[in-house]
Amino acid sequence: MSDVTLILQAVRRGDGQAAEELLPMVYNELRRLAAARMAQESAGQTLQATALVHEAWLRMVGDGNRSWQNRAHFFGAAAEAMRRILIENARRKSRLKRGGGQVRLNIEELELAATTPDDKVLLIDEALARLQVEDPQIARVVTMKYFGGMTNQEAAESLGVTERTVERQWAYAKAWLFRDIRSPG
Amino acid sequence: MNAETQREEVLFDSARNLKDPLQRQAFLELACAQEPELRAKIEALLAAEPDAEIFFTESTSALKSAVENSSSAPASHPADGNPLTDEQVGTCVGPYKLLQKIGEGGCGVVYMAEQEKPIRRRVALKIIKLGMDTKNVIARFEAERQALAMMDHPNIARVFDAGALETGRPYFVMELVRGVKITDYCDANRLDTRRRLGLFVQVCNAIQQAHQKGVIHRDIKPSNVLVTLHDGVPVPKVIDFGIAKATGARLTDKTFFTAYEQIVGTPAYMSPEQAEMSGLDVDTRSDIYSLGVLLYELLTGRTPFDPKKLLQHGVDAMRRTLREQEPQRPSTMLTTLKGEELATTAEHHHLELLKLISLLRGDLDWIVMKALEKDRTRRYETANGLAMDISRYLNDEPVVARPPSRLYRFQKLVSRNKIVFAASGAVAVALIIGLSVSTRLFFMEKAAHQRAVAAEQQAELARAMEAQLRRLAETREKITQATVLLNQEKFDDADQLMSQVSVTQPMVEGAAVFRSLGEYYALQNQWQEAASRFNVLLQIDQLDGWDVCTLDYLKCGPALIELGDVDGYEHFRQAAIARFTGGTYPFADRIVKISLLLPASKKLMKTLEPLADVTAQSFSTNADVNADIFLAAWRSVSLALIEYRRGNYVKAADWCERCLNYPEHIAPRTATARVILAMSDQQLGKTGEARSELVQAREMIGNKFKSRLERGTPMQGFWFDWVFARILLNEATALIEGNPQTIQLR
Numbered sequence: 019m020s021d022v023t024l025i026l027q028a029v030r031r032g033d034g035q036a037a038e039e040l041l042p043m044v045y046n047e048l049r050r051l052a053a054a055r056m057a058q059e060s061a062g063q064t065l066q067a068t069a070l071v072h073e074a075w076l077r078m079v080g081d082g083n084r085s086w087q088n089r090a091h092f093f094g095a096a097a098e099a100m101r102r103i104l105i106e107n108a109r110r111k112s113r114l115k116r117g118g119g120q121v122r123l124n125i126e127e128l129e130l131a132a133t134t135p136d137d138k139v140l141l142i143d144e145a146l147a148r149l150q151v152e153d154p155q156i157a158r159v160v161t162m163k164y165f166g167g168m169t170n171q172e173a174a175e176s177l178g179v180t181e182r183t184v185e186r187q188w189a190y191a192k193a194w195l196f197r198d199i200r201s202p203g
Numbered sequence: 204m205n206a207e208t209q210r211e212e213v214l215f216d217s218a219r220n221l222k223d224p225l226q227r228q229a230f231l232e233l234a235c236a237q238e239p240e241l242r243a244k245i246e247a248l249l250a251a252e253p254d255a256e257i258f259f260t261e262s263t264s265a266l267k268s269a270v271e272n273s274s275s276a277p278a279s280h281p282a283d284g285n286p287l288t289d290e291q292v293g294t295c296v297g298p299y300k301l302l303q304k305i306g307e308g309g310c311g312v313v314y315m316a317e318q319e320k321p322i323r324r325r326v327a328l329k330i331i332k333l334g335m336d337t338k339n340v341i342a343r344f345e346a347e348r349q350a351l352a353m354m355d356h357p358n359i360a361r362v363f364d365a366g367a368l369e370t371g372r373p374y375f376v377m378e379l380v381r382g383v384k385i386t387d388y389c390d391a392n393r394l395d396t397r398r399r400l401g402l403f404v405q406v407c408n409a410i411q412q413a414h415q416k417g418v419i420h421r422d423i424k425p426s427n428v429l430v431t432l433h434d435g436v437p438v439p440k441v442i443d444f445g446i447a448k449a450t451g452a453r454l455t456d457k458t459f460f461t462a463y464e465q466i467v468g469t470p471a472y473m474s475p476e477q478a479e480m481s482g483l484d485v486d487t488r489s490d491i492y493s494l495g496v497l498l499y500e501l502l503t504g505r506t507p508f509d510p511k512k513l514l515q516h517g518v519d520a521m522r523r524t525l526r527e528q529e530p531q532r533p534s535t536m537l538t539t540l541k542g543e544e545l546a547t548t549a550e551h552h553h554l555e556l557l558k559l560i561s562l563l564r565g566d567l568d569w570i571v572m573k574a575l576e577k578d579r580t581r582r583y584e585t586a587n588g589l590a591m592d593i594s595r596y597l598n599d600e601p602v603v604a605r606p607p608s609r610l611y612r613f614q615k616l617v618s619r620n621k622i623v624f625a626a627s628g629a630v631a632v633a634l635i636i637g638l639s640v641s642t643r644l645f646f647m648e649k650a651a652h653q654r655a656v657a658a659e660q661q662a663e664l665a666r667a668m669e670a671q672l673r674r675l676a677e678t679r680e681k682i683t684q685a686t687v688l689l690n691q692e693k694f695d696d697a698d699q700l701m702s703q704v705s706v707t708q709p710m711v712e713g714a715a716v717f718r719s720l721g722e723y724y725a726l727q728n729q730w731q732e733a734a735s736r737f738n739v740l741l742q743i744d745q746l747d748g749w750d751v752c753t754l755d756y757l758k759c760g761p762a763l764i765e766l767g768d769v770d771g772y773e774h775f776r777q778a779a780i781a782r783f784t785g786g787t788y789p790f791a792d793r794i795v796k797i798s799l800l801l802p803a804s805k806k807l808m809k810t811l812e813p814l815a816d817v818t819a820q821s822f823s824t825n826a827d828v829n830a831d832i833f834l835a836a837w838r839s840v841s842l843a844l845i846e847y848r849r850g851n852y853v854k855a856a857d858w859c860e861r862c863l864n865y866p867e868h869i870a871p872r873t874a875t876a877r878v879i880l881a882m883s884d885q886q887l888g889k890t891g892e893a894r895s896e897l898v899q900a901r902e903m904i905g906n907k908f909k910s911r912l913e914r915g916t917p918m919q920g921f922w923f924d925w926v927f928a929r930i931l932l933n934e935a936t937a938l939i940e941g942n943p944q945t946i947q948l949r
Contacts, residue, residue: 189215
């Protein structure tokens with residue numbers, strides 16, 4: 019039995035320590051996979067978050083493990099890990115483009131329409147932090163759908179809610195986040 | 204969950220589902236009766252929604268490429284992802300005025316547009332949505348433009364042009380096709396299987412023609428095969444030729460994922476080798492696979508793999524499925540359909556489901572499965588092969604796809620000759636299969652024996668014909684492949700391929716291949732190889748026009764002389780004269796000229812008279828042709844040469860002067876006229892003039908051969924015009940200066 023499977027079982031028993039261990043493991047595996055994939059693929063190839071997450075699942079846990087709780091915990095952690103990877107990347111690229119140190123994004127300085135996709139991702143993530151304070155569950159939906167590339171069904175399974183709820187919350191979250199990004203201060 | 208946000212979220216959701224603004228107002232009024240703040244917030248969220256959608260969509264390109272190598276091209280471009288809004292209708296894109304948005308797909312938006320110049324016509328203009336390297340897209344399109352321009356087929360929509368918007372997004376201009384997806388057309392009109400197959404065969408023929416021109420479609424799917432009605436007759440049209448190639452691998456990659464979370468069906472039509480996305484290894488057989496998927500869908504209403512399931516476990520799982528998993532046979536697929544699906548499919552085919560299943564079981568199953576082979580070497584070699592097999596099915600003939608058991612062949616024979624076999628069916632079956640002892644007794648019966656022999660002979664004949672057809676199909680396939688290789692300038696590979704087949708039948712594509720190969724070798728001074736390719740060419744170029752095939756003679760003649768094959772040249776010119784004598788062919792002057800590159804016997808001169816007469820007459824009778832200075836000047840050279848060979852030096856010199864007096868000069872033609880003039884002057888005793896002409900001609904020709912020969916154009920002269928001039932120059936040098944001081948080829 020793999021380490022991850024053991025940890026997932028511990029998480030199911032309500033072991034808080036185990037939940038904390040899960041994230042870095044998944045994070046490292048995803049980083050490693052992304053790097054390995056990139057080395058194989060020709061330049062210009064894009065990789066899908068959802069594909070990476072599924073591949074990580076197969077590698078770390080295996081397809082034989084059909085416990086939905088395990089899947090739910092794993093995918094929850096993977097979506098969060100994916101968010102971190104994507105944000106690191108967007109930061110790096112955004113910095114590269116500006117040719118210097120870290121720039122705190124301020125919407126007043128930037129024309130929204132002219133913002134690069136990378137900056138948009140960073141703006142969304144900043145707003146997501148504020149949504150997290152308001153409503154952690156909706157923030158989790160955003161992490162799974164947006165950064166984890168999960169389908170409504172996968173997110174619903176992972177969160178233990180209906181697909182319809184995920185759909186509703188995701189629609190609300192997009193409008194909320196965008197309004198937050200656009201509002202001054 | 205936060206109670207306040209939950210309430211907001213529920214209200215927002217209810218309100219956004221009310222599309223009527225008045226209803227929405229009324230709802231909010233009621234729901235937020237005492238809470239103006241809440242109402243304002245919900246309204247603000249509703250107002251933000253459309254922009255939010257765009258904002259999120261625009262950001263996703265960064266997510267998709269975030270795991271990319273950071274050294275690769277920047278994933279973002281200011282123009283990326285900005286959805287072209289309808290406001291742009293009415294604006295102009297280059298010379299095209301956008302009239303109306305007519306479609307939107309995974310990779311672009313299509314507009315109906317009007318072109319004013321050079322002709323007024325309506326066109327379809329497709330603007331590529333994704334952030335791509337426009338320069339490369341256009342360069343790839345340019346590389347294929349010539350091949351695309353050559354495609355003139357009633358079932359192919361022409362691609363006219365490509366360009367870039369100011370924002371940098373590439374666009375393509377195509378023939379406007381007003382039609383519906385082939386699958387939708389068939390279902391809406393409840394076409395039966397035969398009529399579906401009839402439409403599909405036309406699609407195959409269109410793809411075959413494109414393959415012969417070296418163009419691979421790469422993205423065959425129902426939305427790229429539209430059906431239009433011409434006088435009530437449905438005509439399928441394949442659109443978007445050359446666009447998948449031009450937009451390249453990135454597009455193929457991105458068509459998997461339109462919006463971030465949504466996966467579209469394109470991978471369902473992809474061949475396993477295409478899904479590997481190595482980008483290098485896709486050839487015409489990949490289109491055959493996609494045709495197989497299309498046929499599958501036309502017959503069953505489903506694609507072999509469910510597009511949704513295909514991608515739900517990621518790209519690698521999809522590749523594995525396409526590479527390893529055998530799809531269900533079409534008839535098996537139908538048996539797995541449930542309830543409503545089942546009824547709909549049967550309804551679409553205008554047939555009871557059980558009948559449909561038994562119709563597909565057997566030949567049609569096999570035809571589809573052969574097109575869908577994972578290993579492309581086991582697929583149909585050509586689109587033509589697939590179409591032919593379907594035609595065989597429609598005619599009750601044995602299909603190639605089926606493993607040829609004797610029983611199977613016999614079944615086909617029976618169904619084709621139902622009346623003959625109806626009487627003696629049982630007897631003949633027994634004989635052919637030749638199983639039981641008791642049936643041997645029937646050999647004693649004379650009538651039965653005769654029938655058996657007749658059946659065997661017929662089967663034998665069918666086998667022989669099948670073998671011949673297969674050889675022909677193989678040859679065609681090799682030629683198609685060679686054409687593709689030549690387009691990629693892989694001359695040696697193409698030559699290697701052609702050495703494996705013997706082409707004896709006249710055939711335009713085959714001629715084109717041998718013409719290219721001959722010229723390739725000629726330009727490298729490999730005359731042995733060049734002459735041998737040209738010799739094949741002259742046997743198979745009958746289907747080309749007179750202009751093209753007389754030029755072929757101008758290529759072959761000099762090659763034989765450069766090779767030093769005097770006997771070969773003698774044989775060549777006799778054959779040329781024989782082929783073109785007996786009619787008033789245009790370009791007779793070319794045959795006259797090429798037959799006199801070396802001095803000729805009296806007998807040959809005599810056989811050449813009719814062609815010489817046709818050439819001379821054109822100056823007195825055909826005012827039209829006479830007005831074409833370009834051709835008239837060339838004809839003067841031919842007449843100068845024949846007069847010189849006849850010994851009429853004054854007349855020869857006259858024709859030379861006439862040629863030189865035409866206003867426009869083609870360099871090798873002028874040089875040739877000067878060489879003949881020099882020889883004529885020498886023969887007339889005007890040695891001073893002769894030397895002066897010779898020096899001028901030698902300078903022109905010598906300069907040309909200082910650098911490598913190029914293929915040339917009509918206005919610059921072709922390589923063979925220059926070689927022709929040089930061969931005559933050597934003759935003139937020997938005549939005038941006594942020592943053959945020849946110009947060496949580089």
